[in-house]
Amino acid sequence: MGAPCLGARVGVAPGAGPRRPPFDPETMARLVMKFGGTSVANLERIRNVAQHVKREVAAGYQVAVVVSAMSGKTNELVEWVNDASKIYDPREYDAVVASGEQVTSGLLALALSEIGIPARSWQGWQIPVETDDAHGSARIEKIDGARLAASFARGEVAVIAGFQGIHSASGRITTLGRGGSDTSAVAVAAAIGAERCDIYTDVDGVYTTDPRIVPRARRMDRIAFEEMLEMASLGAKVLQVRSVEVAMVHKVKTFVRSSFDDPNAPQPGTLICDEEDILEQQVVTGIAFSRDEAQITLRRVADRPGVAANIFGPLAEANINVDMIIQVVSDDAKTTDLTFTVGNADYVRAKTILEKNQTDIGFLSLHGATDVVKVSAIGVGMRSHAGVAALAFRALADKGINIRAITTSEIKFSVLIDAEYTELAVRTLHTLYGLDKA
């Protein structure tokens, strides 16, 4: 087992022993703090963020702050883009939408200067944060930390507009997709060798499941990167999936914390870290669920080579992601029935494409449902424990919940069920795996 990653000092908690000024720029540790839209929703909230930053500066860190757009701003800008053109041009979408973070970065730099903390704003293209040219959902390729380092050496807090970068070859602004500021923050942390990356949000950490559904859900002190990745992929909205991937690859110690805490009495939040750094490993760590699911079943599909390609090829071309796929022999024992899920937004398009290709594919009938939900249990402990999923199938059956489809992987399993059973199923699994708070 590696050294526990609690070495990171979290703010000026009593006894944490912050260094005392004057600090030596050469040896100062670096910290990335990321604040989402609700944390910078207005000037009052932005001033509150400045207080959080002030605390960490006083603790002896060189701080980079990554900010989202003020809450609601991105939606307003996206509406304008949609109003301006039915032809979606993602390059112009990016130019318009990236302006939201630009505004916040300048305002926070001002709010910091106002309380005596030297600060300057950084747009993606100024650092630069280089990305590929997949406008609207670009991937970060490289962050040059040199200019930020020079800024730290001048004693400045770097306030970075999240969510955005630049595609160097074209010189155009790119954005990273919804939640992209999380990824900006983690990637900046990796680039500047930050001691840790604190993601401030409107909840105080990662929970075993959504506390609005399960009041007995518990905040976790720690969660492994792999688990967090599955939680985020399977419906937990606390972090962008990509940000967890980046954190995992670059071993960035990432905390999820609340910006609504008193800046002078910060709570630790949840640390996302290596599996080995978690002392008491549970078999199941959390329960996630996603309502963004639609089920499609093709009955009596001709059972011949290439049929899967005929079905999923056209969907892939139309950029429709297919998730759970289950194939069973039909009741006529000669053909197969095929069930899979797609995102709700793609449901109608997927149906239309399949119906248009019915002759090519060769199926008898198509059945669909959108009132379904995917409930998942996640835990790295599943690797070493057999029969974890089987327990769930039994418990759900006992509650009269019918399972429409199942998928499993090394550290999670998911069941597709009728949406009306969502809360019951989540609570049942949460209790089953011993996650309820005492």
Added chain:
Amino acid sequence: MGAPCLGARVGVAPGAGPRRPPFDPETMARLVMKFGGTSVANLERIRNVAQHVKREVAAGYQVAVVVSAMSGKTNELVEWVNDASKIYDPREYDAVVASGEQVTSGLLALALSEIGIPARSWQGWQIPVETDDAHGSARIEKIDGARLAASFARGEVAVIAGFQGIHSASGRITTLGRGGSDTSAVAVAAAIGAERCDIYTDVDGVYTTDPRIVPRARRMDRIAFEEMLEMASLGAKVLQVRSVEVAMVHKVKTFVRSSFDDPNAPQPGTLICDEEDILEQQVVTGIAFSRDEAQITLRRVADRPGVAANIFGPLAEANINVDMIIQVVSDDAKTTDLTFTVGNADYVRAKTILEKNQTDIGFLSLHGATDVVKVSAIGVGMRSHAGVAALAFRALADKGINIRAITTSEIKFSVLIDAEYTELAVRTLHTLYGLDKA
């Protein structure tokens, strides 16, 4: 007399003989079109702008469009900046405020694509528009037209965020000050060798005076650069002063036109051009007025060398612009009385500074007034006509209007009068110099 500058084709006016497609990119004429805040106030107005652009593209121009922020947006951003910090940091002000034009540029590019006109947005730093580092009121130093030319060659309309540039050494966003998009437009026109620069606004040209005060004011077909410069400096709000300077130096034929015209039946507006290109020259071309004036009079100033420096030095240091200065011998015949004007916003500061320095300067008393207005008559014809101003003094006296101060220069004179006589004075001079419409 030079060739009249009417050679410029204005849209597709009947008989103007637009070239016919296909156009040769090598020989196509270029055009800059600038649209202010009210012309891009919402998506409907932006679509209307796209129609104006479409007309000029159809006429065979390579078009660069320069846009302001949607009307009201800049004010909102400025308010946030002021709310964020009492310490004014013009670098962050620029980062925040420049986002307004960024949004409009993307939206117009989208609206153009929507109607089949290939277009892309350009931020100041992307072109780049290089400026000095006087954040908040930067001056353009250089515009590289190469990237825009490449964009034209690809058949794109270039939609340029006005008002902004980049200070290359620091890599930071700069803005050009209120009305700066006019200057952006004229400077881009010079950089790309545009045939002309059309400034679209909410009025249909430059008037002999404000039509809201003088209903008989006339739209001018032409006005000389020098006259427009004085008109803008002396209170006419139709163009930023700096833009006229740039147009004059680079001989950019500039039209002031209305974006509220039917895009398919555009009106010519007012052409700003060389003095020699105006056939019928009038002695007085226009009457301007400015309410942004405050008068300060120092009584019995010690009449000794260096006293002017003692008075105006501290004001200059405080960045207070002093305008009209009149010095007369006091009634005691040993000292002088000194009257001058400052902007309304600087009045209180100026008074405080002078009172603090009363002993150094040596004056008996300070009198001030803010309910004053400066009315000016402008015309290049004054150069060759004597006694033009004297006529005005007589006419104003006949109406019982007391003149507090007078300044004259080669092509204009100004009088400072009580504010309550503003309309009467403007109408009197407008009629006196034969400017009333028939």
